[in-house]
Amino acid sequence: MPADRSQATPSAAASPAGDEFYCRQRKLGTWFYCDRPKPSSPDRSPSSPTAPAAQQLAAIGRELDELKARAILEPSEENVTAYIRFQREQLDRASTFSDQWQRTIWQNPDLDYTLQRPVSTLGKRAWLDNRSAEEDQALARLSERYGIFYFYAQSCGACDIFAPILKALADKSGFSVVAVSMDGGPNKTFPNYVVDVGQHERMGLKNRATPALVLFDTATKRPIPIGTGILTADEIRDRIFTLTNTKVGSDF
Incomplete structure (x- = not known):
């Protein structure tokens, strides 16, 4: 009795290793279930975008x-x-x-702020020396155009300390100083004083605190308040230079 051919046909579960004739020698492949389908990879949904830093x-x-x-x-x-x-x-x-x-x-030197304002001891010393030389030249030039209003009071003890500092700076830099008495009293450092008859208000000062300094531009008639209270000579120099020769935000 002829053998049942249906039993010889490879099934989906048959192993290619057991079907030497059909799968290995004849290489009948998919039609005889020799090539098993590869398991499908799990469906990977797009991952959510990374959260902002x-x-x-x-x-x-x-x-x-x-x-x-x-x-x-x-x-x-x-x-x-x-x-x-x-x-x-x-x-x-x-x-x-x-x-x-x-x-x-x-x-990236363009990002290095210390090149503009050094922080090392040697670099800072060189920067200060260079800045001082610039201020000397600038103040000598500015004294030809600007004058200083000095508001004081005879009863002001701080004014007695501050007046000689201002006088020394004015003599060195060539600035002319107009001493204005807020209470009518004299000033031994600036004997050619004048009494306030509205100058204080016209200079844009908000209160009557003394001593007070105002730089006055004789060309534009524009007052530039410098500061109130006792200032050192270096502070006066630096403020005058900053207010007249630098733009806001450029020196910091």
Whole structure:
């Protein structure tokens, strides 16, 4: 009796290793169930976009606060260890940022603020010397156009200390000084004083505090308040130079 051919036909469950004739020698492939379908890969839905860096940083801060609070409220070894490890990770991240910041500054001079305003002892000394020379030249030039109004009071003890400082600066830089008495009393340092008859208000001063200095532009008739109270000669020089030779925000 002829053999049942249906039993010889490879089934879907048959192994190619057992069907040497059909699958290996004849290479009948898919039609004889030799090529088994590859398992389909799981459907991977698109992952959600990465959260913005600011949100990630905020999440780290919240996690650090939570671990710290947990370690304080329940100071078990596990909780304290978790807080210390996480804190150390953030310190390492901050150190890496700081290191990269410094390297970037070194390699990009246009980002290095210390080239504009040195912080090292040697660099700062050189910058100050150069700035002082610029101020000397500028003040000598400015004294040809600007004058100084000095508001004082005979009863003002600070004025007695400040007047000789202002006089020495004016003599060195060539500024003419108009001393204005707020109470009518004389001034031994500036004997050619005048009594205030509205000059104080016209100079734009808001209160009657003394001593007070105002730089006056004789070309434009514009008053430039310098300051109130006792100032050193260097402070007066620096303020005059800054107010007349630099733009706001350029010197910081």
